[in-house]
Amino acid sequence: MVQHSTGPLAGLLVADFSRILAGPYATMLLADLGAQVIKVESPGGDDTRTWMPPTREGVSTYYLGINRNKRSVALDLRKPDDLAAAQELARRADVLIENFRPGGLARFGLDYDTVTATNDKIVYASISGFGTGAGRDFPGYDLMVQAISGLMSLTGDPDGSPYRAGISVFDVMAGLHASIGILAALHHRDETGRGQHVEVNLLSSALSGLVNHSSGYVAGGTVPFRMGNAHPSLFPYEPLPTADGELIVIAGNDGQFRKLCQVLDLPGLPDDPRFGRNQDRTANREQLRPLLVERLAKRTKDEWFRDLLAAGVPCAPINTIDGGVALAEELGLDPVVTVGDVPGVRNPITFSDTPARYELPPPGLDEHGEEIRAWLKN
Numbered sequence: 001m002v003q004h005s006t007g008p009l010a011g012l013l014v015a016d017f018s019r020i021l022a023g024p025y026a027t028m029l030l031a032d033l034g035a036q037v038i039k040v041e042s043p044g045g046d047d048t049r050t051w052m053p054p055t056r057e058g059v060s061t062y063y064l065g066i067n068r069n070k071r072s073v074a075l076d077l078r079k080p081d082d083l084a085a086a087q088e089l090a091r092r093a094d095v096l097i098e099n100f101r102p103g104g105l106a107r108f109g110l111d112y113d114t115v116t117a118t119n120d121k122i123v124y125a126s127i128s129g130f131g132t133g134a135g136r137d138f139p140g141y142d143l144m145v146q147a148i149s150g151l152m153s154l155t156g157d158p159d160g161s162p163y164r165a166g167i168s169v170f171d172v173m174a175g176l177h178a179s180i181g182i183l184a185a186l187h188h189r190d191e192t193g194r195g196q197h198v199e200v201n202l203l204s205s206a207l208s209g210l211v212n213h214s215s216g217y218v219a220g221g222t223v224p225f226r227m228g229n230a231h232p233s234l235f236p237y238e239p240l241p242t243a244d245g246e247l248i249v250i251a252g253n254d255g256q257f258r259k260l261c262q263v264l265d266l267p268g269l270p271d272d273p274r275f276g277r278n279q280d281r282t283a284n285r286e287q288l289r290p291l292l293v294e295r296l297a298k299r300t301k302d303e304w305f306r307d308l309l310a311a312g313v314p315c316a317p318i319n320t321i322d323g324g325v326a327l328a329e330e331l332g333l334d335p336v337v338t339v340g341d342v343p344g345v346r347n348p349i350t351f352s353d354t355p356a357r358y359e360l361p362p363p364g365l366d367e368h369g370e371e372i373r374a375w376l377k378n
Helices: 022-032 081-091 112-118 141-150 169-192 202-209 210-217 254-263 278-282 285-296 301-310 319-329 369-377
Strands: 011-018 034-042 070-074 095-098 125-126 196-201 237-242 246-252 313-317 336-339 342-345
Touching: 011 022, 011 081, 022 070, 022 095, 022 125, 034 081, 070 369, 081 246, 081 369, 095 169, 112 125, 125 169, 141 169, 141 202, 169 196, 169 202, 169 369, 196 202, 202 210, 237 285, 246 285, 246 301, 254 278, 254 301, 254 336, 278 285, 301 313
Parallel strands: 011 034, 011 095, 034 070, 095 125, 125 196
Antiparallel strands: 237 246, 246 313, 336 342
């Protein structure tokens, strides 16, 4: 089974023993860029096949969104023939990615030490929830990590309950970190001829991804708190009401604030010592907010959006997903690609010479099983 694909990763074989989100998202990104990805599933299939609604023609759109450009083989690792096929796939692969509980593949001879005994060039990537130490037995669910990491303590109204993010943000982040780690390890292999073990865990990805908040604590000793839509270090940087609804208004620096005041016809504010510098505006936000709101109330959000953006002031309507897709289409970003008859979201990376490919729709369970088993026996 030889795949003649295009893309910057063409020629790489990825054995994908992952399921649900972080691993499959990482391998879809690699597949979009030309890698040949073989998705190894249990006979029951990836859990996300059953995560519905919504669906498209009876298939979970959750599954469809993270599994294009892959081939599927269902293997029961408790059966000798299927286990032998899995081990042979690992022996041939350039990359193996898995998100079993730490040590879970050892009983099948598919752990890093055993695989490298017959394939010392492999880049073996493991994604866990909480690492391989004392947290090795914790189940790795994104919602757990949102709670434990502190993200939920930052999300919601100051006097309300903590909220989770609207997406599984740390699964996605861990998938991105895994992809970066794999590509770095492949470069190292090109230089040295040696593969290595790449490990990513959701909690470490979360603490890295909390950026200014985690830095504020570890470097400054400050424990952040929920501020609703407000930003702890910038103002304005939040939704503000207009005549017909809210508009995101941002002054990321003093120059942008001056432009904002020009459009709002508030020319004296930038010279007011309470508001001239970002740290002053942040400290005096309760005095500044009503002055901005009073002016914004005189026109609609669409009118302000047009004029503020033209003046170089960052601002945005608060869309639903359909509005976000529509704007991307209007801007010529071509956000939707159709593979087979399945629409999906375009890979976000653009290459001048080696574009992403969209060749295979998300596979049915064991859709390529016969072909893959025959290839592994040759």
